Amino acid sequence: MEDAKDDLGGLVWSRAEQRAAEGDVRYVRELGSQLADRYASAAEQLREYERQLAHVVRVLALTPGRDSLEQLLQFLDEKRPSGHGVLPRFVASLLAEHHQVADLAATVFDRREWDRLDDLRACLFHELVLRGVDIDAFPPLRSWPLVRPGRHPLAWLPVDRRDLEADVDFPSRSMNGSAAGVPGGLPAEDRMDPPTPRTSERSALRDVATTDVHESIVAAVQAGDWGDCGAWVFMLDGAVAPEQVPALLPALRMRCVDGLGPTDRFEIAIRPVGEIWRLLFATASMGGMGNSGVQAAYGRLWAWRSIAGLSGAPAGASVEEVERRAQQSTWFHFEADTDWFHNDIGSHYGIAALSPDCRRLAVLAAMDTD
Structure with missing residues (x-):
């Protein structure tokens, strides 16, 4: 099936039905085999890109300072990457663990920019609440419950840490690893x-x-x-x-x-x-x-x-x-x-x-x- 090497997509649309009608179903099967191989190769390449993107986001999120925060937020706002390692709830957790609250409040919660990052803000707000941050001490955090999207799933949660939430466990993350465990x-x-x-x-x-x-x-x-x-x-x-x-x-x-x-x-x-x-x-x-x-x-x-x-x-x-x-x-x-x-x-x-x-x-x- 040498003719399938150069324009596989063209052959799928122009030759498959004709060859099947002529009784050459083996040709169609071989065409499918080549497509499946290329699909598997492309899927693995996509997974590798996702892993690389996740690492880039992790490096920016774990690097303290407002400059790294601004670069991360600009990247997330412009490119909106997909994959588990770049989910807003995961990025918010990394930020809460590794950045100063003052930097987070001034940068992440500035709604004049990064207008598509409200899910990240919602997650980060509750990450900080659970960590015992005095929300009233930071005006951008204090105002978040007033300007947040009302239909967000997290809007039901209290804006302060309740007594029964005072002793909770968080994971510990570094550039290349993490440690976590459920109390047993x-x-x-x-x-x-x-x-x-x-x-x-x-x-x-x-x-x-x-x-x-x-x-x-x-x-x-x-x-x-x-x-x-x-x-x-x-x-x-x-x-x-x-x-x-x-x-x-x-x-x-x-x-x-x-x-x-x-x-x-x-x-x-x-x-x-x-x-x-x-x-x-x-x-x-x-x-x-x-x-x-x-x-x-x-x-x-x-x-x-x-x-x-x-x-x-x-x-x-x-x-x-x-x-x-x-x-x-x-x-x-x-x-x-x-x-x-x-x-x-x-x-x-x-x-x-x-x-x-x-x-x-x-x-x-x-x-x-x-």
């Missing part, structure tokens, strides 16, 4: 492990989670692209004291405790809601194995959404309503030796939330293995 393992304090042997009788309670509630509860885990997760909601027959929850959980009809024997490990601790939020935030923002999550701004959003589903906040509730319900709920962190939990360190956990009236128990189980 149960704490030694506030343990409520039920005595063994436990009853092997399963509870008659049934999961009543609607699709919307289920999606809300697992939001942080799915955003972090973990391996698997499950969510359940049980309406209890009567009020259940927090002290009764550790014995109840292993008996519930949930995949995460299927096969748990009367003496198999089931460990549980009662936890402050801030520790639960920290775990959900790390899950979403830093992601599971083989990915880097959705970074802090969107990690914040999805952590709040999971908290809302677990605490039973109504659909469309404000941050203030979600926070109020979360603070009034009782929170548990648990682990178990079952087939569903693979029990790799830092890659599995269970969360349970008992409502303020002690009649609703919501559960989230997550695991991530390779």
